[in-house]
Amino acid sequence: MKKTITVQVDDRLLDACRPFDYKFDGTSTFDVPEFNAPQRDGSWSIGLIVGPSGSGKTTLLRENFGITKEREWDHKKAIASQVDFEKLMAVGLNSVPSWCRPFHVLSNGEAFRANMAAMLAENTSFDEFTSVVDRNVAKSCSNAIQRYIRKEGIKGVVFSSCHYDIIEWLKPDWVFDVQKGQVIQQGFFRKPVVLRVERCDKGLWSIFGKHHYLDGEMNQSAECYGAYWDETLVGFCSAIAMPSGTVKNAYRGHRTVVLPDFQGLGIGVRLSDVVARYYVERGFRYFSKTAHPRIGEYREKSPNWKPTSKNKRNRQDYKNRHPFQKKTEESSYSHLHADRVCYSHEYILNQATK
Numbered sequence: 476m477k478k479t480i481t482v483q484v485d486d487r488l489l490d491a492c493r494p495f496d497y498k499f500d501g502t503s504t505f506d507v508p509e510f511n512a513p514q515r516d517g518s519w520s521i522g523l524i525v526g527p528s529g530s531g532k533t534t535l536l537r538e539n540f541g542i543t544k545e546r547e548w549d550h551k552k553a554i555a556s557q558v559d560f561e562k563l564m565a566v567g568l569n570s571v572p573s574w575c576r577p578f579h580v581l582s583n584g585e586a587f588r589a590n591m592a593a594m595l596a597e598n599t600s601f602d603e604f605t606s607v608v609d610r611n612v613a614k615s616c617s618n619a620i621q622r623y624i625r626k627e628g629i630k631g632v633v634f635s636s637c638h639y640d641i642i643e644w645l646k647p648d649w650v651f652d653v654q655k656g657q658v659i660q661q662g663f664f665r666k667p668v669v670l671r672v673e674r675c676d677k678g679l680w681s682i683f684g685k686h687h688y689l690d691g692e693m694n695q696s697a698e699c700y701g702a703y704w705d706e707t708l709v710g711f712c713s714a715i716a717m718p719s720g721t722v723k724n725a726y727r728g729h730r731t732v733v734l735p736d737f738q739g740l741g742i743g744v745r746l747s748d749v750v751a752r753y754y755v756e757r758g759f760r761y762f763s764k765t766a767h768p769r770i771g772e773y774r775e776k777s778p779n780w781k782p783t784s785k786n787k788r789n790r791q792d793y794k795n796r797h798p799f800q801k802k803t804e805e806s807s808y809s810h811l812h813a814d815r816v817c818y819s820h821e822y823i824l825n826q827a828t829k
Contacts, residue, residue, distance in 0.1 A: 533635060557578075697730070
C-alpha cells in the first residue's frame with residue numbers, strides 16, 4: 476500500500492538538498508503493508524504493532540486505532556495528587572518518594588511509568604512504546620502493565636514499538652510485524668527472572684536509601700543482602716535481631732528496596748522470601764512488618780507467611796511504655812509508627828516449598 480505526503484518546496488529546502496545533488500519535487504512516497512487490523516470487539520486485551528523505524532508503525536496505529544493524547548501534568552502538584560497511587564504501583568512505580576514529586580523532575584523511567592498510569596484505559600493506543608527508556612525499564616514496565624491490564628479486565632489496548640525485546644514481557648494477544656507484513660497470534664513465553672542473592676556490605680544502602688518509603692537510616696547491627704540479575708545490582712534487603720523479651724532466637728526484616736528501573740517484576744517480595752527462608756533454615760524465627768500494600772497483600776496470600784496477632788492493627792501498645800523506660804533507637808522507631816496500620820507476618824517453611 477502506497478502512502479504519499481507532499482510538502483512545500485522553498486529556497487531553504489532546496490539549499491539543503493543541493494550539496495547532495497538530491498532532486499526533490501515536494502512529494503515523498505512510503506510503502507505501508509496491508510494490515511487487516513483486529514476489531515476492538517472485547518475479545519482481546521493487548522495488541523502490538525512492531526517494526527523498525529520508518530516502517531509505517533505510527534501510520535497503521537493512527538489509522539486503525541488512533542493514538543491516545545498524552546496527559547498534561549500540573550507541575551505544582553505531586554504525581555500522586557493527580558493519579559491514584561494504586562495505578563502508579565500497577566505500572567511498577569512503587570517508590571513513595573517519587574510519588575511525592577512533580578512530573579517534570581522524575582527520571583525518564585519514572586516519567587514513562589507515570590504517563591502510562593495516567594493514560595492507560597479501555598481502548599487506548601500508545602505510539603513509540605518504551606522508545607525513550609532503557610531496556611531494563613522497558614521489560615519491567617511491560618510486564619507490570621500487562622499484569623494490570625489483565626487483572627482489571629481492560630480490553631483493546633494497542634502499542635507500537637520498534638523494540639522486539641518487549642514481546643515476551645508484554646505478552647500481547649496479537650502482534651503485527653510490519654517488516655514481515657503479517658499478524659502473529661500465539662502465546663508468548665519468557666524465561667523467569669533468576670536472581671543471585673548474597674551477603675553484602677552496609678555501604679550498598681547508600682544506593683537504595685533514597686528509594687525507601689521510610690527514613691534512609693540503616694540500623695548499624697543490620698545484616699545486609701544484595702540481589703543481582705545478570706550481574707546487575709537490582710535489590711537490597713536487610714534483617715536485624717529481633718529485640719523482644721518474649722520471642723527468642725528471632726530476626727525481623729529491616730529494609731527491602733528494589734531500584735526503580737527494576738520494579739514491577741516481583742523482585743522485592745521474592746528477595747524478602749529468600750532472606751526470610753535463609754534465617755528460618757538456620758533455626759531462627761523470622762518476622763516482618765510492612766505498610767506497603769503490594770508486599771502486604773502478597774504475604775496475605777502466600778502459604779509461607781503467617782499473620783501475627785498484630786497484623787493490620789493499630790499498635791497503640793507502642794505508646795504504653797513505662798515513662799521511665801530507657802529510650803532506645805528501637806523504641807523511638809516504634810513510637811513514631813504507633814498509628815500506622817501495617818501488615819505483620821511470620822515466615823514459615825511451608826511443606827510445598829521445602
